[in-house]
Amino acid sequence: MTSFLRSDRSRPVAVWLFAVAVLVLAMVVVGGATRLTDSGLSITQWKPVSGALPPLNTQDWNDEFSRYKEIPQYAQLNKGMSLQAFKRIYWWEWGHRLLGRLVGAAFGLPFLYFLVRREIPRRLIWRCAVLFGLGGLQGLVGWWMVASGLAGRVSVAPERLATHLGLAFILLAALVWTALDAWAGAPRVKAQTPWIGYAFGLMGLIFLQILLGALVAGNDAGLVYNDWPMMNGALFPKDYAGTSLWATLAHSQAAVQLHHRLTAYLLLGVAMFVAVAARRARELAPEAKTLAVLVAGAVGLQACLGVATLMTHVPIALGMAHQVMAALVLALATTFTWRVRRL
Structure with a gap:
């Protein structure tokens, strides 16, 4: 053996x-x-x-x-x-x-x-x-x-x-x-760099966005407020609040969709910032820099796909593509994080 x-x-x-x-x-x-x-x-x-x-x-x-x-x-x-x-x-x-x-x-x-x-x-x-x-x-x-x-x-x-x-x-x-x-x-030597924290932070934000997307799906919230970037012509939906904090966070169609939108904007900005910073970072290996760019590109594509899915009232094909893309984004972010932990 x-x-x-x-x-x-x-x-x-x-x-x-x-x-x-x-x-x-x-x-x-x-x-x-x-x-x-x-x-x-x-x-x-x-x-x-x-x-x-x-x-x-x-x-x-x-x-x-x-x-x-x-x-x-x-x-x-x-x-x-x-x-x-x-x-x-x-x-x-x-x-x-x-x-x-x-x-x-x-x-x-x-x-x-x-x-x-x-x-x-x-x-x-x-x-x-x-x-x-x-x-x-x-x-x-x-x-x-x-x-x-x-x-x-x-x-x-x-x-x-x-x-x-x-x-x-x-x-x-x-x-x-x-x-x-x-x-x-x-790894022969584990890297000692703040990039480990940055990478895990990006992973965490992606995972949070996935959970928020699940709340959108569970509430059929993609079937309402189907204009973009406004929400029925307004910046803030009028029926945002539920009967309680939990009802708002987990069961309000307006709230869960707004949270998913706002986190998408934040995630896109963070992913782009990480990609640009990674390209300039001397301590990162070329593979890690490439992965950072791929993550940012995938997040951008996912954002576009999300807007298209919303504005077409969630057809099955686009809804499935949006979910698959979320998995690919997380897999790329996982690979990026794994790579920056190694010299």
Whole structure:
């Protein structure tokens, strides 16, 4: 067997982790489509094992449809829906859950294989174990989110949607970082530079913007105030305030969209500033400088995509593209941060 001490890096492990990161990105895409098609509540039960099988006959389909008819979304939004229409939304949610199971298998089985062969660098074993645990937690959080829409609501709670999406993006960033560590090995010397703080700050701002975007999605706030740069012709929306601070921050359509807009402007300015400063910084490696420029360019593209998505009333294709671009922005920022920590 290969010794743990043979090397502190493993290219096969890195490829595996990058592949799982791609699958997580696919989960984000399918999850976005599930939300945009209002399909997330079509499966009203959580069966981690037996739920992998879809309805196999007419009776199974009728049973699933009957359970869906018992929740508020059907009674208030989809009353009279045909079985064929139900099948269309059902397949989106079933595909999302199946992909989640595939991600679990794609991580868990190779993890055991690499452990037995002692190919995972010793310093990364615990991190991979935590990633596996977070993946399992994501399944629980997903059901916790769905459960919020089965009684008393016609959609899932926006804050639970933000939690679910936020955890997915944490997994994506952690997978990218760990894959880079597995590919390159441990740094010979860790850099001592304020750029580490700047890079982590940029990552944090990007993640905050993703969470704010999730609140916009959860409140269907992209379907209102569809002019830009004004909001129905005004700088400040008149129905900004909710009945409480939490209602304003998490449930006011006007507030969550305004917060998402303002943070986008801040993020764009910060990303551009970091890119210009990085180009002038003598202590940064050329690769880090290039990555800083790529992050700024991706943020700019994402801002344009966001405006286009808003002004066209969130068509499914643009809504999905906006979510995918958010994942790519975070992945680039993660790579930039990882690079500046190394001399």
